[in-house]
Amino acid sequence: MESPPESPSTPLAMSNRSPIRRILVANRGEIAVRVIRACRDLGLESVAIYSAADREALHVRFATYAYPVGEAAASESYLNIDRVLQVAREAEADAVHPGYGFLSENPEFARRCEDEGLIFIGPTADCLALVGDKARARQAAIDAGVTVVPGSPGPVESAAEARRFADELGYPIMLKAAAGGGGKGIRLVDADDELDSAFETAASEARSAFGDGRIYVEKAIVAPRHVEIQILADLHGNQVYLGERECTLQRRHQKVLEEAPSPVVGQELRERMGAAALAVAAQAGYSNAGTVEFLLDAAQDFYFIEVNARLQVEHPVTELLTGIDLVAEQISLAQGDKLSFEQEDVELRGHAIECRIYAEDPDNNFAPSPGVVEALRIPGGPGIRNDSCLFEGYEVPIHYDPIVGKLIAWGTDRPAAIRRLQRALAEYKVRGIKTTIPLFQRVLADADFINADFDTGYLDHFLNDAPEAADGAGDDADPIAEAARLAAALHVFLSEEERAYRPPSTVGSPWKLAGRAAGLDHEP
Ligand code: ADP
Numbered sequence: 102m103e104s105p106p107e108s109p110s111t112p113l114a115m116s117n118r119s120p121i122r123r124i125l126v127a128n129r130g131e132i133a134v135r136v137i138r139a140c141r142d143l144g145l146e147s148v149a150i151y152s153a154a155d156r157e158a159l160h161v162r163f164a165t166y167a168y169p170v171g172e173a174a175a176s177e178s179y180l181n182i183d184r185v186l187q188v189a190r191e192a193e194a195d196a197v198h199p200g201y202g203f204l205s206e207n208p209e210f211a212r213r214c215e216d217e218g219l220i221f222i223g224p225t226a227d228c229l230a231l232v233g234d235k236a237r238a239r240q241a242a243i244d245a246g247v248t249v250v251p252g253s254p255g256p257v258e259s260a261a262e263a264r265r266f267a268d269e270l271g272y273p274i275m276l277k278a279a280a281g282g283g284g285k286g287i288r289l290v291d292a293d294d295e296l297d298s299a300f301e302t303a304a305s306e307a308r309s310a311f312g313d314g315r316i317y318v319e320k321a322i323v324a325p326r327h328v329e330i331q332i333l334a335d336l337h338g339n340q341v342y343l344g345e346r347e348c349t350l351q352r353r354h355q356k357v358l359e360e361a362p363s364p365v366v367g368q369e370l371r372e373r374m375g376a377a378a379l380a381v382a383a384q385a386g387y388s389n390a391g392t393v394e395f396l397l398d399a400a401q402d403f404y405f406i407e408v409n410a411r412l413q414v415e416h417p418v419t420e421l422l423t424g425i426d427l428v429a430e431q432i433s434l435a436q437g438d439k440l441s442f443e444q445e446d447v448e449l450r451g452h453a454i455e456c457r458i459y460a461e462d463p464d465n466n467f468a469p470s471p472g473v474v475e476a477l478r479i480p481g482g483p484g485i486r487n488d489s490c491l492f493e494g495y496e497v498p499i500h501y502d503p504i505v506g507k508l509i510a511w512g513t514d515r516p517a518a519i520r521r522l523q524r525a526l527a528e529y530k531v532r533g534i535k536t537t538i539p540l541f542q543r544v545l546a547d548a549d550f551i552n553a554d555f556d557t558g559y560l561d562h563f564l565n566d567a568p569e570a571a572d573g574a575g576d577d578a579d580p581i582a583e584a585a586r587l588a589a590a591l592h593v594f595l596s597e598e599e600r601a602y603r604p605p606s607t608v609g610s611p612w613k614l615a616g617r618a619a620g621l622d623h624e625p
Pocket residue numbers: 201202203206280281282283284311355356409412413414415502
């Protein structure tokens with residue numbers, strides 16, 4: 102068959118798109134639940150896919166239709182393009198929402214969707230290929246007149262070549278994977294004698310995570326903040342930005358807590374960063390929702406680092422601030438609609454903060470904590486949003502990213518948002534698995550966090566300096582301490598406070614008792 106000329110992103114090609122009615126959600130976990138909820142809100146049908154490990158998952162229950170997609174291993178299921186497309190055909194979906202992670206930034210997947218006449222809810226394949234290569238994205242930013250972190254013009258061939266740039270730029274420098282994402286393949290190099298081994302580890306991490314070991318060099322910005330701009334672009338050349346998100350609290354270069362607005366970004370800087378983000382997007386031929394990431398230094402100079410060409414984990418803070426449903430906008434933009442509002446219509450109200458809830462043990466070096474959720478109490482009340490895939494009895498599988506939810510609070514200002522989040526974290530109980538909830542309780546009580554006095558090194562310092570958690574987490578090996586904890590669990594179980602939360606008929610259920618004993622460490 103003759104393939105049509107490659108111009109999938111021209112308005113003309115899009116204007117005859119028909120409205121989306123049934124969306125295959127090519128993802129799992131909390132983000133699949135989020136997208137399926139948007140489908141329901143819009144009166145659209147959703148098609149869930151699930152691996153052998155996800156038969157009982159919440160996204161499967163919430164979707165209009167659900168299809169098995171393969172074995173537990175992601176490579177056999179959520180990353181299997183042939184199989185995902187086969188399900189899309191079988192289910193007669195007319196569009197695919199890729200969520201984040203998995204196939205969301207895979208140009209081949211977007212191209213195959215386009216070839217099959219399926220609307221890929223995201224930018225075009227060509228655009229994904231461009232911005233997915235971080236070295237090319239940097240060049241696009243330079244071409245758009247946006248300041249990038251000084252560094253090599255493209256990937257370097259060897260540690261020796263990296264050294265030449267390092268000598269020119271001055272240490273410390275960053276070695277970064279061109280194909281990188283999720284904080285992988287990034288190494289800080291403080292001095293010349295660390296460069297060779299850092300180059301090797303960054304390249305081999307990049308090869309195993311992305312199948313692409315290419316490395317480029319950037320000067321390390323000292324004590325920066327991570328500030329990113331959410332953008333929306335339609336297929337007719339219209340663009341808006343929806344303010345910034347501050348994502349400075351990171352562990353291993355991966356975000357842990359995000360907020361908006363940034364406590365250090367005023368209106369004038371916001372407008373300059375917004376304009377820079379839109380210039381990069383235009384240069385890259387970007388359409389749909391996306392995020393342009395910057396580092397902000399102490400002098401309030403900002404530097405482009407990368408484009409995330411998808412819905413982002415932390416998108417809810419922007420939704421709470423603007424009242425705009427980003428998934429609904431993605432769907433509308435993907436079917437060729439014009440943006441329904443202009444920059445002047447975007448208003449930022451109040452303050453929002455998100456905590457990423459991971460099935461990991463923050464008191465044990467973030468060890469994975471898969472297993473059965475034996476009891477669950479979900480926070481609620483004014484200003485609280487809970488995006489999660491958890492329910493009582495759900496077994497968190499070991500096979501995937503440990504994110505199981507996000508807890509987001511909105512308040513009229515930052516202190517109000519912090520207090521609400523603290524209140525909601527105290528309400529949040531998860532028994533049976535460990536989660537990052539206790540970490541956030543500690544961070545939100547920290548004076549530097551409260552004063553917004555932090556940079557990207559904050560969380561590592563905080564974790565290193567933290568005194569041994571006071572809840573007896575270090576006593577695991579001691580049978581007497583363990584017996585004391587079980588006794589305490591029983592006491593808690595019988596306490597007035599606990600009874601007040603549960604209908605009397607469930608209070609005495611033996612499995613719940615076991616669950617509470619196991620999950621004692623989540624008691625305040
Ligand atoms: P965000 O950028 O949306 O704030 P992360 O950078 O933490 O969030 O990435 C979101 C998810 O996508 C994580 O599960 C991460 O491991 C995964 N991810 C991000 N980029 C890539 C990539 N290039 N390849 C594979 N997985 C990725």
